[in-house]
Amino acid sequence: MSKSAKLPTMKDVAKKAGVALGTVSKVFNGIPVGDEYRIKVEQAAKELGYQVNVYARGLRASKTNTVAVILPNLIHPFYCNMADLCCQDLAARGYRMLLSTTSYDPKTEQGCIDMVQQNKVDGIIAITYNPDLEVKEDIPFVIIDRKFHNTVPCVSSDNYAGGQLAAEKLSEKGCKHLLFLGISSRVPGEADKRSLGFESYCASNHIDYTIEKVWDDEGIDALIAFLDGATAKKNFPYDGIFCGTDMLALQIIDYLEKHQLSVPEDIQVIGYDGIPKFALDEYYCSTIRQPLDQMAATAVDILLSDRSAAPALVCLPVTFCEGGTTKR
Amino acid sequence: MSKSAKLPTMKDVAKKAGVALGTVSKVFNGIPVGDEYRIKVEQAAKELGYQVNVYARGLRASKTNTVAVILPNLIHPFYCNMADLCCQDLAARGYRMLLSTTSYDPKTEQGCIDMVQQNKVDGIIAITYNPDLEVKEDIPFVIIDRKFHNTVPCVSSDNYAGGQLAAEKLSEKGCKHLLFLGISSRVPGEADKRSLGFESYCASNHIDYTIEKVWDDEGIDALIAFLDGATAKKNFPYDGIFCGTDMLALQIIDYLEKHQLSVPEDIQVIGYDGIPKFALDEYYCSTIRQPLDQMAATAVDILLSDRSAAPALVCLPVTFCEGGTTKR
DNA sequence: TCCTGTGTGTGAAACGTTTCATTCTATTTC
DNA sequence: GAAATAGAATGAAACGTTTCACACACAGGA
Numbered sequence: 001m002s003k004s005a006k007l008p009t010m011k012d013v014a015k016k017a018g019v020a021l022g023t024v025s026k027v028f029n030g031i032p033v034g035d036e037y038r039i040k041v042e043q044a045a046k047e048l049g050y051q052v053n054v055y056a057r058g059l060r061a062s063k064t065n066t067v068a069v070i071l072p073n074l075i076h077p078f079y080c081n082m083a084d085l086c087c088q089d090l091a092a093r094g095y096r097m098l099l100s101t102t103s104y105d106p107k108t109e110q111g112c113i114d115m116v117q118q119n120k121v122d123g124i125i126a127i128t129y130n131p132d133l134e135v136k137e138d139i140p141f142v143i144i145d146r147k148f149h150n151t152v153p154c155v156s157s158d159n160y161a162g163g164q165l166a167a168e169k170l171s172e173k174g175c176k177h178l179l180f181l182g183i184s185s186r187v188p189g190e191a192d193k194r195s196l197g198f199e200s201y202c203a204s205n206h207i208d209y210t211i212e213k214v215w216d217d218e219g220i221d222a223l224i225a226f227l228d229g230a231t232a233k234k235n236f237p238y239d240g241i242f243c244g245t246d247m248l249a250l251q252i253i254d255y256l257e258k259h260q261l262s263v264p265e266d267i268q269v270i271g272y273d274g275i276p277k278f279a280l281d282e283y284y285c286s287t288i289r290q291p292l293d294q295m296a297a298t299a300v301d302i303l304l305s306d307r308s309a310a311p312a313l314v315c316l317p318v319t320f321c322e323g324g325t326t327k328r
Numbered sequence: 329m330s331k332s333a334k335l336p337t338m339k340d341v342a343k344k345a346g347v348a349l350g351t352v353s354k355v356f357n358g359i360p361v362g363d364e365y366r367i368k369v370e371q372a373a374k375e376l377g378y379q380v381n382v383y384a385r386g387l388r389a390s391k392t393n394t395v396a397v398i399l400p401n402l403i404h405p406f407y408c409n410m411a412d413l414c415c416q417d418l419a420a421r422g423y424r425m426l427l428s429t430t431s432y433d434p435k436t437e438q439g440c441i442d443m444v445q446q447n448k449v450d451g452i453i454a455i456t457y458n459p460d461l462e463v464k465e466d467i468p469f470v471i472i473d474r475k476f477h478n479t480v481p482c483v484s485s486d487n488y489a490g491g492q493l494a495a496e497k498l499s500e501k502g503c504k505h506l507l508f509l510g511i512s513s514r515v516p517g518e519a520d521k522r523s524l525g526f527e528s529y530c531a532s533n534h535i536d537y538t539i540e541k542v543w544d545d546e547g548i549d550a551l552i553a554f555l556d557g558a559t560a561k562k563n564f565p566y567d568g569i570f571c572g573t574d575m576l577a578l579q580i581i582d583y584l585e586k587h588q589l590s591v592p593e594d595i596q597v598i599g600y601d602g603i604p605k606f607a608l609d610e611y612y613c614s615t616i617r618q619p620l621d622q623m624a625a626t627a628v629d630i631l632l633s634d635r636s637a638a639p640a641l642v643c644l645p646v647t648f649c650e651g652g653t654t655k656r
Numbered sequence: 657t658c659c660t661g662t663g664t665g666t667g668a669a670a671c672g673t674t675t676c677a678t679t680c681t682a683t684t685t686c
Numbered sequence: 687g688a689a690a691t692a693g694a695a696t697g698a699a700a701c702g703t704t705t706c707a708c709a710c711a712c713a714g715g716a
Contacts, residue, residue, distance in 0.1 A: 007446070009673085010672065019695075020695060021674095021696080022696060025673070025675085051446040053387070053673065054446075055382075055384075055386030055448065055671085055672080055673090056672035057673055057674075058383030058386070058387075058673090058701095059383040059672080059673070059674095059700095060673045074402065074409070074415065075409065076607045077408075077606065077607070080402045080405075080408040083402045084402035087427060091428065096426055097426065097428070098427075099415060100415065100419065100425070101416065114379075115379075118335070119381075120381075120382075120383065247608070278405065278575060279404045280575070280579070284606065337702055339702075339703095347666090349704095350665070350705080351664090351665060354665090354704095357704080361664080361665085365665075381701090381702055381703065384671090384702035385702080385704075386671095387671050387672065388671050388672095388704045388705080389705085391704090658716090659716085660713100661714090662712090663710105663712090664711090665711100666707105666710095667707100667709105670704090671703085672701105673701085674700090674701085675698100675701105676696105676698095677698095679694100679695085680696085681693085684689100685689085685690075686687105686688090
């Protein structure tokens, strides 16, 4: 353990290098400075082990090199992966990540936004489903997965195309009677387009389909009730199911297997998200994979670049990933 | 969206309340102040929507209300859950969480520590397996899962008892020939005690057992090679396996099933960690569950309390959780 | 009435940057 | 060769807090 000595300041560096304070500042801010000066400063800084004090800088300027990431939680793999990728992308650009979780609670969400604005972070990336968020327009803000104000860019996967792709794959794999199962938030979001894409594909290709959606406050029980009705019949009337999320798909698969319906033999199932299984290189189920890496990279990019040029909505392309719940 | 107005400062509050600057400061720092003054200040602050500027405070004092959490990644559920819990516990105490991921890279780990010390966070919670970390002693530091310097408190689950418990459970459930499989880091850590506890239980209860450990740089292939040797025999010689982690257990179970050995009928498997399956209320496998919530709470507690009283190592109790890979 | 002691509000100084008006140097132009 | 100009380094002021030496008021003892 090293001694707890007073940290060197810019003043120390300036003195050691024999230059003025402002010159040192310029060097550390990438402002052009004569080569001989730059070298002297860099040398002195290195010898002293100097690093810029984030708090002094944050106070004086409004540059904090910190981006706030606000998510519902760090339990669901989707959010975790997103946080992981954002963290890496931000670190690569020299930014720190301030992470807050909200548990979907609107009050907590607003509290995070307020806190974070007060503290002058350089930007905010959020996944939130609160439509009434108050955001000051002078802090760069990017939202993932849900369109918000028109002034706030949204990054999402191409949910509509994803829905189409799911229908297409199920159909290709021989399914004749398709079913969409989804749990929707009462707040409209990009994810709603999954069923729309699914529907459009089925309709224009004359495929038999059913859409069954419930509200999130009704919970999965409402979907189970629907399935109970279907399994009560002699023949379960669907042979291909597209679930709005991988997590839902897992629960549905559990249900089916408990009712002597085998996946994928009797019924093929596709989820949405593309969550890798437990940090391994496998999927929980066949799925429409969102390009999380691109989404994170895009969000960071928009945030830290010139936002005036940012599009209101970026939809990134999805892919189908085989995961054992569809026939090969 | 609200207007982008200049944020109110303490000076504004002082003027509005008709008191001195220092008095306002005291109110916001919980330093006793006459009631009539306190009320005036609180009133004025509320009306102005004043909040303390974190950067000014961080500059002047060394109070930043920020704790850094350093983890290998946000992909493995163990780390994610830990981050989630730390975030909640910290928020509940009014702290912000600065999160960094290291990908197990020693250089990145040291970089994070340096950055974070430079930036005067109020404390650091880390999960790192780097033995050569340089830490300044004047920043509160807690490490999870690995004992470090004696001056740095470590929080872990009771790995030794966990190993004993796994052996006990397998034995109780009728296994006669136990096997421990583990992947160890070359850096000694608390997790090494899992096999020691397992061994001690078996030895003192006259249970037949085998310990098979490989180094992490050899990878899982080394364990697979060992199993190949075992499966090549007419009868697979083990009927109960304790794996060092849940993730390893999953991979081993996969292997066994591919070799026509069914779990739990032929072979029972117990993992370690207690990772819940995909944010659902199930486990991937029968497991020795670490009390993540207690571990996070303890880490935060030690960090923010008087550390001089902190024990060098806190071992929290583990529990056995049934997960379908052992017989009931 | 005066003096001392205690408790509490006051406001200037300091924290380590960035910024900007100023000074200085060197180069160009007539 | 002198004056004008561009370019670059300089250093003081300012950012919004916390802290601390000080002033002040009031109570109690002589």
